[in-house]
Amino acid sequence: MCIEFHSPPKINYLLRIAGLLIFTPLLLFSCQPSSEDKIVIGFSQCVDDDDWRQTMYFEMQKELAFYDHVELIYKNADASNEQQIEDIKALRDQAIDILIVSPNEAWPITPIVEEIYHSGIPVIVVDRKIASDNYTAYVGADNYEIGNIAGAYAANLLPEGGKILEVTGLPGSTPAQGRHQGFLDALKDHPGLVLMDSINGQWEEEVARKEIRNQLDKAQQADLIFAFNDMMARATHQVLDSAQTEDMPVLLGIDGLFGPRLGIEMVNNGILDATFLYPTGGDKAIELAVNIVEEQPYEKENILQTTVIDQSNVKIIKSQAEKIYEQQQDIVAQQMAIKNQLAVYKNQRTLLYVVIGSLVAAIVLGAYALYSLKEKLETNRKLKSKNEEILKQRNQIMQLAQETEEANQAKFRFFTDISHEFRTPITLILTSIEDILESESPSKESFHKDIQLIKKNAARLLRLVSQLLDFRRIEHGKMELKASHGNLVTFIQEIFAAFEGTANKRKIDYQLITIDPQLALWFDDSMLDKVFFNLLSNAFKYTDDGGKILVMIEQDTDKKQARILIKDNGRGMSKEHMAHAFERFYRGEQNNSMGTGLGLSLSRELIQMHHGSIKIDSEKDKGTSFEIKLPLGKDHLKKEECIESVSNTMRSPLRGIYEEDIYDKDEVIVSEVTTSHDNSVLVIEDNTDLNKFLVNKLTSHYQVLSAEDGDQGLALAFDEVPDLIISDIMMPGTDGISIARKLKSDVRTSHIPIILLTARDTTEQQVEGLQTGADAYIVKPFHTKYLMARVSQLLQSRQMLRQHYLGKASVAEPLEMPEGVNKLDKNFLDNFRAIVDQKLSDPELSVNEIAKEAGLSRVQLYRKVKALLGLGVNDYIKQLRLTKAKTLLMRQELSISEIAYEVGFSSPAYFSTVFKNEYQLSPSEYIRSTPSAT
Numbered sequence: 001m002c003i004e005f006h007s008p009p010k011i012n013y014l015l016r017i018a019g020l021l022i023f024t025p026l027l028l029f030s031c032q033p034s035s036e037d038k039i040v041i042g043f044s045q046c047v048d049d050d051d052w053r054q055t056m057y058f059e060m061q062k063e064l065a066f067y068d069h070v071e072l073i074y075k076n077a078d079a080s081n082e083q084q085i086e087d088i089k090a091l092r093d094q095a096i097d098i099l100i101v102s103p104n105e106a107w108p109i110t111p112i113v114e115e116i117y118h119s120g121i122p123v124i125v126v127d128r129k130i131a132s133d134n135y136t137a138y139v140g141a142d143n144y145e146i147g148n149i150a151g152a153y154a155a156n157l158l159p160e161g162g163k164i165l166e167v168t169g170l171p172g173s174t175p176a177q178g179r180h181q182g183f184l185d186a187l188k189d190h191p192g193l194v195l196m197d198s199i200n201g202q203w204e205e206e207v208a209r210k211e212i213r214n215q216l217d218k219a220q221q222a223d224l225i226f227a228f229n230d231m232m233a234r235a236t237h238q239v240l241d242s243a244q245t246e247d248m249p250v251l252l253g254i255d256g257l258f259g260p261r262l263g264i265e266m267v268n269n270g271i272l273d274a275t276f277l278y279p280t281g282g283d284k285a286i287e288l289a290v291n292i293v294e295e296q297p298y299e300k301e302n303i304l305q306t307t308v309i310d311q312s313n314v315k316i317i318k319s320q321a322e323k324i325y326e327q328q329q330d331i332v333a334q335q336m337a338i339k340n341q342l343a344v345y346k347n348q349r350t351l352l353y354v355v356i357g358s359l360v361a362a363i364v365l366g367a368y369a370l371y372s373l374k375e376k377l378e379t380n381r382k383l384k385s386k387n388e389e390i391l392k393q394r395n396q397i398m399q400l401a402q403e404t405e406e407a408n409q410a411k412f413r414f415f416t417d418i419s420h421e422f423r424t425p426i427t428l429i430l431t432s433i434e435d436i437l438e439s440e441s442p443s444k445e446s447f448h449k450d451i452q453l454i455k456k457n458a459a460r461l462l463r464l465v466s467q468l469l470d471f472r473r474i475e476h477g478k479m480e481l482k483a484s485h486g487n488l489v490t491f492i493q494e495i496f497a498a499f500e501g502t503a504n505k506r507k508i509d510y511q512l513i514t515i516d517p518q519l520a521l522w523f524d525d526s527m528l529d530k531v532f533f534n535l536l537s538n539a540f541k542y543t544d545d546g547g548k549i550l551v552m553i554e555q556d557t558d559k560k561q562a563r564i565l566i567k568d569n570g571r572g573m574s575k576e577h578m579a580h581a582f583e584r585f586y587r588g589e590q591n592n593s594m595g596t597g598l599g600l601s602l603s604r605e606l607i608q609m610h611h612g613s614i615k616i617d618s619e620k621d622k623g624t625s626f627e628i629k630l631p632l633g634k635d636h637l638k639k640e641e642c643i644e645s646v647s648n649t650m651r652s653p654l655r656g657i658y659e660e661d662i663y664d665k666d667e668v669i670v671s672e673v674t675t676s677h678d679n680s681v682l683v684i685e686d687n688t689d690l691n692k693f694l695v696n697k698l699t700s701h702y703q704v705l706s707a708e709d710g711d712q713g714l715a716l717a718f719d720e721v722p723d724l725i726i727s728d729i730m731m732p733g734t735d736g737i738s739i740a741r742k743l744k745s746d747v748r749t750s751h752i753p754i755i756l757l758t759a760r761d762t763t764e765q766q767v768e769g770l771q772t773g774a775d776a777y778i779v780k781p782f783h784t785k786y787l788m789a790r791v792s793q794l795l796q797s798r799q800m801l802r803q804h805y806l807g808k809a810s811v812a813e814p815l816e817m818p819e820g821v822n823k824l825d826k827n828f829l830d831n832f833r834a835i836v837d838q839k840l841s842d843p844e845l846s847v848n849e850i851a852k853e854a855g856l857s858r859v860q861l862y863r864k865v866k867a868l869l870g871l872g873v874n875d876y877i878k879q880l881r882l883t884k885a886k887t888l889l890m891r892q893e894l895s896i897s898e899i900a901y902e903v904g905f906s907s908p909a910y911f912s913t914v915f916k917n918e919y920q921l922s923p924s925e926y927i928r929s930t931p932s933a934t
């Protein structure tokens with residue numbers, strides 16, 4: 001996968017502006033010469049230890065001061081050709097833009113200069129020339145012309161003729177050659193002038209001095225000495241002067257430099273007769289070099305002007321030269337100042353640019369920061385909303401998961417409940433069969449009763465199975481509507497009639513109201529049969545005897561729908577249950593026809609297949625009403641959903657079996673069955689058949705109390721305090737587990753053994769049941785014999801307990817409770833015995849007083865004590881008085897009368913009577929009979 005990152009266009013734009021702002025000062029910088037615009041001039045000087053060469057360098061520097069971008073690399077060959085060749089090569093290697101060369105001698109230097117020139121580097125030759133034209137430009141005076149002018153000047157000085165001596169420069173250098181030739185050519189016209197010799201001073205003062213000294217005679221004989229430069233002329237003069245030459249020859253020089261001891265000064269002093277100006281051309285050479293590199297127009301040959309300086313003009317020239325010199329000094333000073341200013345300016349400009357740059361950067365960064373902040377806020381906002389969305393989705397997922405979990409739980413519950421629903425009818429069928437098999441000569445009546453019960457419960461099982469199958473068919477789309485045209489009124493009347501018998505028996509006000517005797521409708525008989533049968537079953541189930549059930553059939557005002565109302569004034573249901581009433585897997589607070597919500601859910605599916613609707617309205621303890629609406633006509637039905645009318649026999653094949661299952665509520669079960677049996681057993685079971693069955697079985701052995709739901713059962717348990725309770729676990733209202741928990745944690749009832757009946761048979765469930773304190777847990781279906789055995793076993797163990805307690809009638813002997821006995825009961829007994837013991841000497845001690853102190857009602861105290869100790873409270877007090885009296889009598893510390901009062905008898909006579917009745921001995925006889933008395 002490839003991910004591309006794009007800066008937002010706004011950022012691009014901003015960055016471009018920032019770049020522009022940052023780089024503008026830099027652009028200004030770049031207007032200054034960059035390294036690319038810089039000109040590097042290489043200058044190879046043949047020699048530099050004389051004033052003329054110094055002047056040339058000074059003039060170059062002066063000119064360079066006008067250019068910021070020109071750099072001069074300077075090399076001095078010290079009058080050596082070899083050195084100069086090396087210098088030029090070195091300059092070339094330094095990547096110069098142009099070469100200025102003043103060759104030492106022409107021939108030796110020419111090849112390297114040509115090489116440079118041919119390599120593309122322009123070459124300016126100054127002063128001395130090379131031996132070819134392969135150079136870019138030349139700057140210098142015309143040496144031939146200078147020599148020629150000097151010759152003419154000499155002729156003018158020596159009109160009569162005379163002897164002339166030359167002091168020349170290096171013979172291989174072009175100025176030496178030019179000057180000599182020009183001079184010779186000028187002398188040609190004057191035959192009286194004889195060039196007696198040429199002394200080679202090699203352009204240098206010291207060399208010339210030495211040579212003149214060597215040839216002093218010649219010099220002294222000469223009428224005129226023409227030295228090729230002023231410094232060699234000065235050396236000549238010095239040698240002649242120190243030789244005290246009487247007839248000083250005329251002395252001519254070249255260069256005409258201004259300065260102490262230099263040409264102009266020497267003319268002014270009379271040392272030289274004349275000098276010929278030979279300009280260095282240093283400034284010109286630099287100017288020319290810049291022009292050439294910058295490709296400006298230029299001259300190849302730049303010949304500098306010469307002039308004669310002698311006594312006639314030396315003063316003016318000197319003063320001019322002085323002025324020029326001063327001006328030059330000023331210029332230099334100014335240039336220095338400018339340079340300094342420029343440096344300051346440059347620094348300041350750089351600083352300014354840095355400041356501007358920083359400012360711009362700060363502004364841009366500030367803007368960027370602001371922009372980023374905005375972007376960040378925006379991103380945060382987006383993230384927040386995304387987060388919220390994710391959170392919402394997470395919640396939805398969690399809710400979905402929870403709903404799925406709930407649905408699953410409901411499904412599990414549903415299947416568990418379905419299995420439970422199967423267990424009760426199976427128990428009844430099995431126990432009835434067991435009964436038949438066991439009774440040796442059953443009466444016809446009891447046999448019939450058993451068979452009836454079996455049939456009824458088999459029918460119930462069949463109905464359950466049939467409903468389950470219907471659901472399967474609906475779920476798999478196998479249930480098809482087969483509507484035929486019929487009269488809804490007659491159809492409902494038939495179903496209505498099936499419940500009339502029950503209604504009569506149970507004194508229920510049961511009515512069918514219809515306005516029209518005829519209501520034509522397309523409907524599937526077998527489906528609607530189930531619906532109405534189910535709804536009526538429910539109504540009968542939850543309506544008490546003497547209640548009211550109403551069925552109403554009518555047409556809507558717009559005659560588009562049939563409306564059927566089934567209304568009862570029975571138990572009703574809470575809002576919460578009502579909201580889930582049609583949910584298939586919802587288990588309500590009370591059993592409906594299946595106890596699982598299956599009937600109502602199926603009814604709704606069937607009504608919906610008719611394109612109709614079913615609504616429920618119910619209020620707890622007020623009643624329930626169902627409203628069904630079915631569309632008239634057949635436009636809403638598909639062709640294949642309509643069939644020809646069916647024969648009656650096809651209708652509801654299970655009808656007969658259903659009718660067996662009509663909820664046939666018997667007289668109120670909560671009735672005390674009075675028998676002479678000692679122990680009382682309370683049966684709490686919501687299934688009427690099983691309840692009746694258990695009551696029947698138990699009646700022959702015990703006093704039986706019965707309740708049809710948990711609340712009723714609890715109330716009875718507290719009021720009657722039975723000796724044993726058998727309770728179903730799954731019941732409307734308070735379930736068996738809660739009943740056991742409540743009874744076992746209440747001192748009034750904690751002693752009562754409880755047997756829980758259930759369809760839940762996993763170990764965990766049994767453990768849960770027993771943890772409540774229940775004494776036994778019996779799983780449906782069960783054998784009656786087993787149940788009866790458990791009941792009697794539990795009652796017997798109570799009996800044993802009683803005997804155990806009774807042996808210990810004094811507080812002095814603490815109770816050692818057998819294992820498994822409720823702690824509450826032990827505490828109760830301890831408490832009860834302490835109360836009695838404490839008040840034993842009070843002859844007025846009453847049951848009421850003790851009950852009050854123990855926090856129970858009189859009856860409850862009586863029942864509890866009776867159950868635990870097998871004695872009434874008064875009997876127990878009497879027992880305790882007598883036991884204590886016996887102990888005191890044995891100790892013989894008190895008189896019989898004292899003992900009588902001590903243990904709470906109102907008179908010694910009464911004590912004696914009661915004691916004798918109990919032990920067949922009077923107190924005094926008892927004392928005599930005990931071993932300790934003797």
Ligand code: FRU
Nearest residue numbers: 050052128175203229255278
């Ligand atoms: C200086 C110098 C000058 C002369 C020139 C000739 O080195 O000798 O005096 O005019 O060179 O090249």
